[in-house]
Amino acid sequence: MxxxxxxxxxxxxxxxxxxxxxxxxxxxxxxxxxxxxxxxxxxxxxxxxxxxxxxxxxxxxxxxxxxxxxxxxxxxxxxxxxxxxxxxxxxxxxxxxxxxxxxxxxxxxxxxxxxxxxxxxxxxxxxxxxxxxxxxxxxxxxxxxxxxxxxxxxxxxxxxxxxxxxxxxxxxxxxxxxxxxxxxxxxxxxxxxxxTQEDDDSASGAVLAYLADQVGVLQDRELAVLSDEPDAVHRSRVATRRLRSVLRTYAGIFSTGTTKALRTELRWHAEELGAPRDAEVLREKLLASLDDLPAAGRGLVGERIEAALAEAHASAHGQLVESMGTARYEHLQLELEQLLAAPRLNRMAAEPARVVLRPMFDQAVARVRELDAHASARPGDLTRWHEVRKAAKRARYGAELLVPVLGEGAEIRRARWEAVTEALGAMQDAVVAQRVIGDLAWHAVAEGLPRLPFDDLRHAQDGVLRESLARGRAALAIALEN
Known part of the structure; x- marks a missing residue:
């Protein structure tokens, strides 16, 4: 060129x-x-x-x-x-x-x-x-x-x-x-x-500004994602989740049904981004937790974790790169451009943001409240808490969008929902870690190696799980106060 x-x-x-x-x-x-x-x-x-x-x-x-x-x-x-x-x-x-x-x-x-x-x-x-x-x-x-x-x-x-x-x-x-x-x-x-020199206090102005920030991340970090630069996949995955979440929470300003297909494609891309990122995070957390194991077992477990998750990351990143070379990915990116360039809005979009958007956010919070009650009825069912976590993420990103609109109150809500999602995210990471440790232990035993170091590590993750869930429930109670 x-x-x-x-x-x-x-x-x-x-x-x-x-x-x-x-x-x-x-x-x-x-x-x-x-x-x-x-x-x-x-x-x-x-x-x-x-x-x-x-x-x-x-x-x-x-x-x-x-x-x-x-x-x-x-x-x-x-x-x-x-x-x-x-x-x-x-x-x-x-x-x-x-x-x-x-x-x-x-x-x-x-x-x-x-x-x-x-x-x-x-x-x-x-x-x-x-x-x-x-x-x-x-x-x-x-x-x-x-x-x-x-x-x-x-x-x-x-x-x-x-x-x-x-x-x-x-x-x-x-x-x-x-x-x-x-x-x-x-x-x-x-x-x-x-x-562009004029202030836009409309609902569409607030939502499109937030969406533009996320599309900017996807475009800006694209080459870095392909070359697997540090933090690039993570930032792009978060941006993709934010896009999908906000398009759902504030769908009421768009013409009926116009964002559903886009949300489906964003979910696909988030999953492609998620696989290498999950392997990367799990590797870091498990290797960091080895210090809590008896010295005799650290080497064996560490080698298995390093080998298995490095391979999982490399394979998942290769699949991500392949997916980003497809017509499906190209179409998604073109649709995101059109979302910003020619959004299909309804009459509500032109109304003041502080009037229109807060009720939509409240609906997202109401959904978290319902799922919290459902999970609290069977607190040992971790799949229910995982659903709470996903709904809480929508509330978190919905509050994040409202910060420029509603100011300090929205910032307080955003911080509270962030605390919920971080704690329940740690819980879910521990669930996945236990599953991976179990697989590693099975293969080690099949090769005649001791199981005890893996059991010790799995037990430590059980402690992380219980502590994170307790912290998440406490944070959730605070977030749901208003």
């Missing part, structure tokens, strides 16, 4: 206006006409456009494909990178190039520009192409807003800056002057850029 320097100037045209003859500057070659359709990408707050960084996917013309344009060293210069049109998603290399500007924000479609272009070459006497002139009739769609305008571009090919100046002199005599906007997308987003 090589970079090239593009040098061009843009000019305003009146409706239907053509460029004057430039034969006095250079020989004019034959004209060609194209229909171009370009989808432009940016963060929801248009931070790339503000930084003069442009990403588009354009069909039509001689250079169709993905384009990334970055500021050059001179006012008329841009650094341009290209990638094939066949890619449906933003090329990962493009995101890496603008990572500092994005600062973790997601990249989504923000505008579609359809352009009817008339292009003409300007040539030297020996036939070398010096520059290209374009007259464009542009129709831009930004959300529900439509606008159109006419403009001209002059791009250097084999000429120099002095040629641009001579062309500009001829254009000025014809009443054609430089455009204020340095790019088409800058002009198309003019109103949207102003609107």
């Amino acid at each position: 090589g970079a090239q320097v593009e040098v061009e100037r843009k000019y305003n045209l009146r409706k239907g206006q053509e460029l004057p003859s430039l034969e006095g500057v250079a020989a004019e070659g034959p004209a060609s006409e194209f229909l171009l359709e370009a989808t432009y990408y940016d963060a929801p707050d248009y931070r790339l456009t503000r930084a003069w960084q442009v990403i588009r996917r354009r069909a039509g013309g001689s250079d169709e494909g993905w384009h990334l344009k970055l500021p050059g060293s001179r006012p008329d210069e841009r650094i341009e990178l290209q990638a094939p049109l066949a890619q449906r998603r933003l090329p990962r290399e493009f995101r890496e190039r603008v990572q500092e500007t994005l600062a973790g924000a997601p990249v989504i479609p923000v505008a579609v520009l359809r352009t009817r272009r008339k292009e003409q070459q300007l040539r030297a006497p020996d036939g070398i192409v010096l520059a290209l002139t374009c007259t464009d009739h542009v129709r831009a769609s930004v959300g529900s807003q439509e606008q159109e305008w006419w403009e001209a571009e002059v791009e250097l090919v084999g000429g120099d800056a002095a040629l641009l100046d001579r062309i500009e002199t001829v254009l000025a005599r014809a009443g054609i002057h430089r455009a204020e906007a340095a790019s088409k997308i800058g002009r198309a987003l003019d109103r949207a850029l102003a609107a």
Whole structure:
């Protein structure tokens, strides 16, 4: 993916206006006409456009494909990178190039520009192409807003800056002057850029801002997940869970049924992320707990844990990488882009967030209360407490979303629900650990090795389980107080 320097100037045209003859500057070659359709990408707050960084996917013309344009060293210069049109998603290399500007924000479609272009070459006497002139009739769609305008571009090919100046002199005599906007997308987003300065206290504003943060994590950490960098799988798994949870808790602001299929796909991806992460966490916790065992058994148990869980992690991560190369994963990511770019909302979405969202959160808490009563009726049934934990996670993430809306009270609730989920999460980890230890013990005994060190470790996990459950129930009682 090589970079090239593009040098061009843009000019305003009146409706239907053509460029004057430039034969006095250079020989004019034959004209060609194209229909171009370009989808432009940016963060929801248009931070790339503000930084003069442009990403588009354009069909039509001689250079169709993905384009990334970055500021050059001179006012008329841009650094341009290209990638094939066949890619449906933003090329990962493009995101890496603008990572500092994005600062973790997601990249989504923000505008579609359809352009009817008339292009003409300007040539030297020996036939070398010096520059290209374009007259464009542009129709831009930004959300529900439509606008159109006419403009001209002059791009250097084999000429120099002095040629641009001579062309500009001829254009000025014809009443054609430089455009204020340095790019088409800058002009198309003019109103949207102003609107982002306004506070959005609507229900959709709060929910979409939270969802955008999570989609940003998935996009930002994608390469790190594939290469299994530390904490990347964990962060992506949490973001996926948050997306799925919030889409369920606050489904009431979306058109009926529009998020159900997306939640199903998010669950699939969370499971793919979960397998390597669970093996990693279990390995760390079990190895850390070896200090509580008699010295004689530590080596044997430690070797078995290390070998079994390292293999489980490697196998699960390989499966995760394979899943992220599928059409199903690509479709999920494209659907997340559309969730932010063109959410299907109902009338309730425009109402104030503090009025609309709190009752939806209360419904999530009511569900936890029901499951708590069900589990308390048979406190030894750990599967019931696991269901409580999953519902408590929805309450935790629901409260997390409300912090910017409701302030300190929501932060207190979030912290209380976090305490619940951390304690019950430790309980569930101990349940899984006991199962893995049992499998390791069975294989060890089959090989003629002693079972006692494994039993000691399993007994220690039983203590962790009981303590975590007790702590989780106490935290739950506090969280359910209001």
